[in-house]
Amino acid sequence: MAETGYESDDPRVILETLVDRSGAITTLLITKEGTTVAEAGQTDYLNTTAMAALVAGMFSATREVARMVGERQFSILLQQGESRHIHISLIGDSEMMVVVFEDYQRIGRVRHEARRAGEGLAKAQADRNDNQQVAQDLSVPEFKEYALNLIDRIFADR
Amino acid sequence: MPHISYQNREIAFKLVYYGPGMSGKTTNLIQIHKSLPKDLRGEMLNLDTEEERTLFFDFFPLELGNVEGYAVRFNMYTVPGQVYYEASRRLILQGADGVVFVADSQPQRFDENLESFHSMSENLRDFGIDFERYPLALQYNKRDCVDPIPIGSLEKELGLNGVPVVEAVANQGTGVMETIRNLSRDVVQRFQL
Ligand SMILES: Nc1nc2c(ncn2[C@@H]2O[C@H](COP(=O)(O)OP(=O)(O)O)[C@@H](O)[C@H]2O)c(=O)[nH]1
Numbered sequence: 001m002a003e004t005g006y007e008s009d010d011p012r013v014i015l016e017t018l019v020d021r022s023g024a025i026t027t028l029l030i031t032k033e034g035t036t037v038a039e040a041g042q043t044d045y046l047n048t049t050a051m052a053a054l055v056a057g058m059f060s061a062t063r064e065v066a067r068m069v070g071e072r073q074f075s076i077l078l079q080q081g082e083s084r085h086i087h088i089s090l091i092g093d094s095e096m097m098v099v100v101f102e103d104y105q106r107i108g109r110v111r112h113e114a115r116r117a118g119e120g121l122a123k124a125q126a127d128r129n130d131n132q133q134v135a136q137d138l139s140v141p142e143f144k145e146y147a148l149n150l151i152d153r154i155f156a157d158r
Numbered sequence: 159m160p161h162i163s164y165q166n167r168e169i170a171f172k173l174v175y176y177g178p179g180m181s182g183k184t185t186n187l188i189q190i191h192k193s194l195p196k197d198l199r200g201e202m203l204n205l206d207t208e209e210e211r212t213l214f215f216d217f218f219p220l221e222l223g224n225v226e227g228y229a230v231r232f233n234m235y236t237v238p239g240q241v242y243y244e245a246s247r248r249l250i251l252q253g254a255d256g257v258v259f260v261a262d263s264q265p266q267r268f269d270e271n272l273e274s275f276h277s278m279s280e281n282l283r284d285f286g287i288d289f290e291r292y293p294l295a296l297q298y299n300k301r302d303c304v305d306p307i308p309i310g311s312l313e314k315e316l317g318l319n320g321v322p323v324v325e326a327v328a329n330q331g332t333g334v335m336e337t338i339r340n341l342s343r344d345v346v347q348r349f350q351l
């Protein structure tokens with residue numbers, strides 16, 4: 001495969017490249033459960049946690065709509081606003097990439113870069129085995145003991 | 159399976175409050191949110207209001223703390239109760255690591271509880287979840303109502319065994335923390351890599 005510049009196993013690096021090349025304001029990689037995996041560009045204006053939860057909900061709803069018309073899913077969602085627009089694409093089976101951009105004239109560029117970044121992310125996703133890597137530096141019994149302690153403390157009766 | 163990120167050193171569990179409309183799911187979440195220290199809780203999104211009928215859920219992220227170098231987070235969701243939101247209930251349930259079922263103790267709501275429970279268990283089974291070994295906590299809410307249904311009556315009807323049960327008056331905060339404690343302990347105890 002030809003080099004696209006999106007070869008990295010770090011999603012953040014890929015998102016940063018995407019911001020540079022597309023002129024997007026913000027990019028996020030989120031899971032379909034609604035958690036943020038990585039972000040790049042400006043994020044201070046945005047509640048990214050809430051954004052991730054909402055986009056995941058929106059994408060799921062769209063998938064149901066897709067089924068109604070006999071599609072498995074729509075792989076791209078585009079939301080056009082007055083001055084800001086959002087391009088959302090599916091990465092593999094479990095993640096979504098969100099691109100926030102301002103200049104709608106640049107939609108072609110955004111699409112093109114998003115597609116290539118998406119390929120890089122899908123590959124990074126396939127190569128990643130988080131559970132195995134985490135298992136190497138986390139002892140599950142100790143994890144549980146600490147976590148249970150935190151639970152008892154944080155969810156104490158008040 | 160929680161969402162695990164090696165890169166971000168983060169483990170995120172998804173916990174969902176399920177139950178019939180008006181049983182007190184949002185109230186549970188609001189009470190928990192209110193009682194947490196500010197540095198542990200993210201902003202709460204309430205999307206299940208009169209004006210926002212088109213949106214689907216309440217949500218807030220809770221930072222449990224750092225365990226062995228990993229940030230542990232609980233993402234807390236409620237589902238909408240209205241019948242016509244079946245599709246979004248399903249979607250919110252997807253990927254959930256555990257569920258609190260909030261039952262309404264008012265006797266006239268008995269059948270709605272059963273119906274809602276069945277739709278939940280069917281959805282979970284569709285996701286390939288072995289329901290017998292899935293973290294579930296049962297809350298009998300609205301114990302302050304007139305002539306509340308007896309504890310045990312839902313389990314009996316639903317054939318449930320060994321599910322932790324809590325009596326609650328969620329709008330007064332009673333039983334809310336005990337319920338989430340039961341569920342999150344169960345979720346963590348079943349955690350594996
Ligand atoms: N009397 C009484 N009212 C409650 C209790 N818990 C919640 N409520 C009220 O029941 C209504 C519905 O609660 P809500 O949390 O919005 O229900 P949801 O549809 O399950 O999210 C609200 O007016 C709550 O204040 C309770 O334990 N007792």
Ligand SMILES: [Mg+2]
Nearest residue numbers: 183184206236
């Ligand atoms: Mg509600």
